[in-house]
Amino acid sequence: MEFDEVVRRRRMVRSYDPDRPVPPEIRDKLIRHALRAPSAGFSQGWGFLVLEQPEDRARYWASTVGGEEPDGWLARLSTAPLIIVALSNKSVYLDRYAQPDKGWTDRDEAHWPVPYWDIDTGFAALLVHLTAVDLGLGSCFIGLPVEKIEDFRAAFGVPAEFTPIGALTVGYGAPDKRSPSLRRGHRPMDEVVHHGRWTD
Numbered sequence: 001m002e003f004d005e006v007v008r009r010r011r012m013v014r015s016y017d018p019d020r021p022v023p024p025e026i027r028d029k030l031i032r033h034a035l036r037a038p039s040a041g042f043s044q045g046w047g048f049l050v051l052e053q054p055e056d057r058a059r060y061w062a063s064t065v066g067g068e069e070p071d072g073w074l075a076r077l078s079t080a081p082l083i084i085v086a087l088s089n090k091s092v093y094l095d096r097y098a099q100p101d102k103g104w105t106d107r108d109e110a111h112w113p114v115p116y117w118d119i120d121t122g123f124a125a126l127l128v129h130l131t132a133v134d135l136g137l138g139s140c141f142i143g144l145p146v147e148k149i150e151d152f153r154a155a156f157g158v159p160a161e162f163t164p165i166g167a168l169t170v171g172y173g174a175p176d177k178r179s180p181s182l183r184r185g186h187r188p189m190d191e192v193v194h195h196g197r198w199t200d
């Protein structure tokens with residue numbers, strides 16, 4: 001697919017053909033592309049938990065879903081044959097930026113204007129999402145409820161320094177329900193872009 005088309009056709013897909021697994025070579029390519037994401041100081045402080053076995057995927061949903069979900073949301077999303085959880089590791093960045101070429105030896109988080117560890121992991125997640133679209137699959141990025149993060153860590157033996165920034169469900173798309181959020185439409189360019197100066 002042309003890159004333009006990947007960007008234009010990209011949509012979060014929340015319903016999948018449960019009988020069509022993601023081939024291993026595609027799964028590996030999704031991850032390989034994630035690892036090409038840019039990262040501050042080339043820190044690469046990310047990690048990915050890949051879940052394919054039905055019991056592992058069931059454990060993911062059991063440990064992360066708790067509150068009120070939109071109608072049918074879980075039933076549709078849990079048809080995904082592959083879940084890739086993207087995790088960020090802040091300590092890798094604090095260590096990396098304490099090195100001589102960066103020099104923040106105090107490891108003070110106040111140096112960081114925004115959490116680059118989460119940004120970089122988000123960039124990597126977007127590459128997984130776009131790669132899935134390019135290869136004819138669908139995916140959806142979903143967040144984890146904050147009150148479920150400890151349950152998730154415990155369920156999968158994830159060390160405390162790793163924080164799940166979200167998960168990508170991946171698979172071959174099936175007829176889906178349109179998200180009500182899409183009624184908002186894309187914001188017009190002149191509303192979000194400021195040329196030269198923000199205000200007059």
Ligand SMILES: Cc1cc2nc3c(=O)[nH]c(=O)nc-3n(C[C@H](O)[C@H](O)[C@H](O)COP(=O)(O)O)c2cc1C
Pocket residue numbers: 010011012013014140141142143144166179181182
């Ligand atoms: C940080 C982030 C968190 C999201 N969390 C969820 C989620 O928990 N559940 C869900 O169904 N979609 C989630 N989405 C998908 C958005 O709802 C979706 O991107 C948005 O409605 C626009 O739709 P589109 O991506 O299909 O254009 C999330 C997207 C992002 C970027």
